[in-house]
Amino acid sequence: MRRGALTASLAVLALAMVAPFVIVALNAVKSKRDYTANGPFSLPEGLSLEAVADFWTRVDFGEKLFNSALISGSVAVLAVLLSVLNAYAIGIGRVRGRMWVLVVFLAANTLPQEALVYPLYYLAKATGLYDTRLAVIIIFTVIQSAFGTYLLSAVLGQFPREILDAAHIDGAGRFRALWSVVVPISRPTLSVLMIFFFIWTWNEFFLPLIFLVSNDNQTVPVVLGLLQGEKMMDATMSSAAALLGIVPAVAFFLIFQRTLTRGVTVGAIK
């Protein structure tokens, strides 16, 4: 009985989560006339991929996918790298004042992006990086690794001393200990972090909007904003765009889902 209720409530929850996606998918494959005549909640009269195809060619979506993958991929790898180095110093190296370093990182994390826009804008202009993908990569590498450092420092703070001592006795230097001992053992955590960084960066809208001016440099979320008209919206095309926008992130998530659950369940290092 109680199991039944649990299943039922889970089903309701799942339905509530999936419903918006279903509506988006339904409207994405409707023709414009069908939408006007029957509204957003009806089932499509026929399968029309016109809106999806139109949107794809209109914005050169392939290029945007490449840009997003390039930026998110770079950020994921670089931010994890940076986080590991920082966290090694803070969590294992136990540098002086690490407490304050972490507090600063945490505070930086809570800053809203809107507050960062102007300083970053002037910095990017001064260094000639405004309107380049590299600017966004650098910014998000720093932003993500602030969180990464915070998290990994906590994890590495619990790292078993005996293993490190053993490595030390075997003649491993600090770098050797990091690359051959700490990183392999923390790999599940690092993978999870990398996947999160990838998805978070992929979904970023505001800063990429500011920094990627040329259409050639823009990412998927930025280009989705193209359809917000001044007085009207094209509902079927907006749905098609939204569908195209979430598919890559969902696909990525599904592919790495096993790594993700494994990483989370491993939690601490044995």
Place this chain on the structure above:
Amino acid sequence: MRRLALAVAATLVLTACGATAEAPSPQEAKTLTLWHYEGPDSAMAKAWAEAIKKFEATHPGVKVKFEEKGFEAMQKTASQVLNSDAAPDLTEYNKGNATAGALAKAGLLTDLSAEAAERGWDKLLTGSLQTTARYDERGIMGSGNWYGVPNYGEFVMVYYNKKLFEKAGLEVPTTFEEFTKVMDAFVAKDQTPLAMGGAEYPAQQVFYQLALSKAQRPWVNAYQLYQGRTDFKGPELTYAAQTMADWVKKGYISKDAAGLKAQDMGDAFMAGKFPMMVSGSWWYGTVQSTVKDFEWGTFLWPGSRMAPGSSGNLWVVPERAKNKELAYDFIDITMSKEIQNLLGNSGGIPVAADTSAITDPKSKELIENFGRLAGQDGLAFYPDWPAPGYYDVLVAGVQELINATKTPQQVLDELAGPYNDNLADVGD
């Protein structure tokens, strides 16, 4: 694994650098960078695509690099983009004090006065069309230098469903009395006559239209250009608020309309659920391509010399544009008869077309209506223009009228507050 990750990172970063380094430097490659944010099916986009072809034909060796932008994105990023090397040579931008006016005041736009005189744009754009092209040093439209050139116009009119009119045996009203009689007749048949969207701009435009039907030009100049004081308890706005409230009581406007968006209003009209919709010419193309099940037409608001309307958005040349001469040439092409006529024949409202060259009868009617309105100096802009954030104040006020949660007098007090607060800050 980690070696792979490093290699990937290195490649990705290198690619990112490489791509940016290849960007052509503007001096050597003759390129006109051009942005606008009109959908590809719109009359403007069609006409401008043709203008690009014509420009490339008349400027051998110059390439046009066109980028379609989003309206929202432009609004959010314009002040930063135009102040950088990434600024385009020419871009569409919204007319009005809060948009083009603010950029002009910040020194981000090129003064086009000399070009406008030399190339005769000032002759093609007259009266209220010129108002939105010129901004003074406070960023207020109506006087001062030319900072933009509009290619098209827009105005608010009544769209009607001929099928529903015929079924009810009704004629297109030509006076205000006939207009209300038509609406009474529909109400008598349990049909709400006006499609309405109270959650967005449509309802406030009807409210403003009602005030305009009792107003003269000086009232508009006072309200929009701060040339004189606007009395919110004066006859114009009192009439508008009172009439709006009455119309809801009489059933001309549904009470449910308060929560509806503009798109809902348009969809309902296009689905044939309402005999009339009061809205702007920006709907024209959509209605034309969507409605297939009934005949429809448009008429100007009966019994009013003025209607909400203005020039369309502007071509502006950023101060940091690299090829200003080319940008002027392009604007000139968009003002040519050929492009203007194409704009007219695609369902837009040209500002300098040859009316005889407009072949589509519906477009002809639309353009003639606009010509009539502009000719009698009847473009009265939009109610939300005078103050930043006033749009939301108006939405809230008119919703209260529709819901009858406040009396017309209370609503007028609410509208007066933010307007007068802004008046104190104008030009700061």
